[in-house]
Amino acid sequence: xxxxxxxxxxxxxxAKVRAGQTTILDVDLTFNAGPPTLxxxxxxxGKTTLLRAAMGLIPVDAGRVTWGGRDAAPPERRAIVxxxxxxxxxxxAGNLRYALAAADIPRxxxxxxxxxxxxxxxxxxxxxxxxxxxxxxxxxxxxxxxxLARNPDLLFLxxxxxxxDPAATKQIEDIVAAVAARGVKVVMSTHDLGxxxxxxxxxxxMHRGRIIERATAQDFFAAPxxxxxxRFIAGELLV
Amino acid sequence: xxxDPSALQLVLTGDPVLFAIVRLSLLVSLTAVLLATLIGVPxxxxxxxxxxxxxxxxxxxxxxxxxxxPVVVGLAVFLLLSRSGPLGSFGLxxxxxxxxxxxxxxxxxxxxxxxxxxxxxxxxxxxxxxAAMDIGPAGRIATLVWDARFSLVTALxxxxxxxxxxxxxxxxxxxxxxxxTRTMTTAIALETSKGDLPxxxxxxxxxxxxxxxxxxxxWGARRAGERLAG
Numbered sequence: 356x357x358x359x360x361x362x363x364x365x366x367x368x369x370a371k372v373r374a375g376q377t378t379i380l381d382v383d384l385t386f387n388a389g390p391p392t393l394x395x396x397x398x399x400x401g402k403t404t405l406l407r408a409a410m411g412l413i414p415v416d417a418g419r420v421t422w423g424g425r426d427a428a429p430p431e432r433r434a435i436v437x438x439x440x441x442x443x444x445x446x447x448a449g450n451l452r453y454a455l456a457a458a459d460i461p462r463x464x465x466x467x468x469x470x471x472x473x474x475x476x477x478x479x480x481x482x483x484x485x486x487x488x489x490x491x492x493x494x495x496x497x498x499x500x501x502x503l504a505r506n507p508d509l510l511f512l513x514x515x516x517x518x519x520d521p522a523a524t525k526q527i528e529d530i531v532a533a534v535a536a537r538g539v540k541v542v543m544s545t546h547d548l549g550x551x552x553x554x555x556x557x558x559x560x561m562h563r564g565r566i567i568e569r570a571t572a573q574d575f576f577a578a579p580x581x582x583x584x585x586r587f588i589a590g591e592l593l594v
Numbered sequence: 595x596x597x598d599p600s601a602l603q604l605v606l607t608g609d610p611v612l613f614a615i616v617r618l619s620l621l622v623s624l625t626a627v628l629l630a631t632l633i634g635v636p637x638x639x640x641x642x643x644x645x646x647x648x649x650x651x652x653x654x655x656x657x658x659x660x661x662x663x664p665v666v667v668g669l670a671v672f673l674l675l676s677r678s679g680p681l682g683s684f685g686l687x688x689x690x691x692x693x694x695x696x697x698x699x700x701x702x703x704x705x706x707x708x709x710x711x712x713x714x715x716x717x718x719x720x721x722x723x724x725a726a727m728d729i730g731p732a733g734r735i736a737t738l739v740w741d742a743r744f745s746l747v748t749a750l751x752x753x754x755x756x757x758x759x760x761x762x763x764x765x766x767x768x769x770x771x772x773x774x775t776r777t778m779t780t781a782i783a784l785e786t787s788k789g790d791l792p793x794x795x796x797x798x799x800x801x802x803x804x805x806x807x808x809x810x811x812x813w814g815a816r817r818a819g820e821r822l823a824g
Binding site for chain 1: 725
């Protein structure tokens with residue numbers, strides 16, 4: 356069974372990630388429980404690298420990342436949805452059962468949890484459908500359900516609506532809001548400022564691997580402190 | 595083509611000698627493919643997922659081993675099992691077991707090499723997702739083998755084709771003993787060299803029919819499985 360210890364707070368202490376000679380992430384920040392944090396910034400600003408390091412999928416080259424004060428905690432209480440999630444070659448329900456088994460959730464609970472997760476993302480009628488035959492939006496919702504199967508404290512979402520139409524985007528946003536309301540800390544990257552306004556409790560603007568500005572969503576959009584934030588909100592290109 | 599009618603007769607009347615030869619051939623080749631699958635697929639998967647010094651060389655050797663000459667494999671197994679060989683005391687030479695061993699040696703590299711390639715392609719796709727779900731090494735191999743199962747059917751068929759078609763290895767280690775180690779391919783070789791064509795042609799027809807039937811069955815199973823699992 357899983358350890359009861361939480362993965363929160365998640366702390367990056369002077370953490371750096373390098374690719375060759377280039378530093379692609381250089382941050383010092385802490386995530387606590389609370390409303391969703393939206394990561395914004397141009398391509399290559401380090402959003403995905405931050406999420407992958409936060410997940411523990413890539414090591415930092417300098418500094419530390421700790422989860423609930425622990426180094427290298429197994430990723431039991433955190434989950435991620437990638438921009439292009441990979442559906443396992445099973446049914447929609449089979450993908451969820453796989454994630455439940457991976458999280459050491461007792462088999463006796465699987466049926467009830469699968470039903471609950473499918474209901475949460477509105478995929479009950481498609482339970483038996485091969486996951487790879489689902490539409491893009493349905494696959495993203497299934498990926499969300501699969502990430503939630505392990506009851507995470509922390510949910511990372513890497514541009515989950517990047518390739519979706521408005522209707523599918525709305526469905527994802529509604530689920531994210533509902534999950535956040537249940538006390539899961541959501542950290543999500545997006546290119547969509549409208550989405551950041553709709554979902555964010557706080558905003559982190561990144562550029563060239565660094566945090567340019569971190570503020571509550573209200574403050575960020577009403578009174579951005581940095582010129583980069585002004586320009587980004589105005590729709591200018593940060594290069 | 596005076597041999598044709600009697601060849602057909604042999605097939606149609608279910609000649610017991612012919613039937614015994616067909617039965618032994620299938621038993622030997624299918625057992626060899628099963629053993630080669632149990633050894634080769636996990637080995638190929640492990641090779642796909644690990645990185646070590648000399649890995650590239652192992653892959654090159656493995657790929658080359660897909661083309662092992664059956665007669666050479668037969669000779670190696672013969673030396674191993676012959677009375678003065680290291681495994682001579684088991685008395686396996688000129689038995690169906692020796693033939694299974696030889697064909698397993700022939701087919702295992704085919705399954706391992708093709709499984710390695712297939713599973714490595716899946717691994718590139720699955721890697722981060724499985725890491726995010728905290729799946730351990732054994733779980734990764736099991737997941738990848740399962741998810742690649744339809745592609746692996748083709749590797750299995752390639753292995754079966756190799757085993758069912760070869761004559762060089764089993765004739766060396768089996769001895770082509772009538773009623774004991776005579777298979778379709780060894781019998782065809784013998785009957786042809788004797789000039790007794792009806793049995794040879796009959797066996798040839800049956801061999802081709804079986805290979806086609808098994809491929810058709812596997813194809814059908816693959817299509818049905820893909821419809822159900824995506």
